[in-house]
Amino acid sequence: MNLIAIAKRVDFKNILKGVFVGLSRPHFILPTIKATKDCIAISTKNYGKQHHKNGPANAFRHALWNYMIAKRCFPWNRDEETALAWAKKVTDWHEDSFPNKELPKKMDLHNNEVGRFIFAQNTEKSEQEIVGLLKKMALKSIKINEDTTLSEFKNRMVHILEQ
Numbered sequence: 001m002n003l004i005a006i007a008k009r010v011d012f013k014n015i016l017k018g019v020f021v022g023l024s025r026p027h028f029i030l031p032t033i034k035a036t037k038d039c040i041a042i043s044t045k046n047y048g049k050q051h052h053k054n055g056p057a058n059a060f061r062h063a064l065w066n067y068m069i070a071k072r073c074f075p076w077n078r079d080e081e082t083a084l085a086w087a088k089k090v091t092d093w094h095e096d097s098f099p100n101k102e103l104p105k106k107m108d109l110h111n112n113e114v115g116r117f118i119f120a121q122n123t124e125k126s127e128q129e130i131v132g133l134l135k136k137m138a139l140k141s142i143k144i145n146e147d148t149t150l151s152e153f154k155n156r157m158v159h160i161l162e163q
Contacts, residue, residue, distance in 0.1 A: 028073045028086050035068035042131060054104050059111045059157035060138040066091055066115030067130055071123075080123060084116050103146055103160060110150045110158050117155050 039061060047057035069087040074080060091112045095105055114137075122130060134157075141157040144150065150158065 025073075025082075025086055027076050031072035031076065032069050032086075032090055035072040036065065039065040039068050046131075046135065054107065054160040056138040056141040056157065056159045059107070059114075059141045059159045060134050062091075062108050062111035063115035063118060063134050063137070063157060064131065066112045067119045067134070068115075068127065070116060070119040071127065071130075074123070080120065084120060087116055087119070088112070103144070106150060107144065107158055107160055110153070114155055114157055 042064060043051040043057065043061040047060065050057035051061040052058070066087045069090060070080075070083040073086050074083040077083075092109070095108055095112075100108065115134075118130060118134065122133070125133075137157050141159045142148075142153050144153075144158045144160060148158070
């Protein structure tokens with residue numbers, strides 16, 4: 001992860017917002033960075049570059065990312081709600097800071113929420129078990145368009161492009 005390249009893509013206001021997000025829970029910063037790197041590695045191992053497109057592999061990556069952030073931060077204060085709120089705060093900041101078209105942004109936010117739901121329902125399972133579960137869910141991911149009501153697919157992954 002090249003922090004300089006990332007910083008060039010984010011405007012100053014969002015950089016400051018990111019700093020304040022980090023300062024709100026400094027003990028969660030390193031587990032979040034590690035979760036992010038590991039999530040990218042797992043996604044690449046399982047899907048190659050497909051996880052950078054808006055298909056089921058991308059849905060997998062977003063759900064896994066949120067799951068892993070919550071899972072990795074949970075041991076630092078042993079409060080599930082705090083870990084889930086942190087994962088939401090970080091990934092919402094990411095979606096706001098790295099502009100995307102409206103439908104892909106909605107898709108990403110939806111899949112992020114799926115990942116947090118999976119963490120809340122499966123705190124005792126290993127990351128390997130969750131990777132398997134999310135891969136199965138990605139196979140059943142629902143293709144959406146601008147007319148889709150995402151609330152109809154609560155706790156189910158969604159995607160835009162076919163793989």
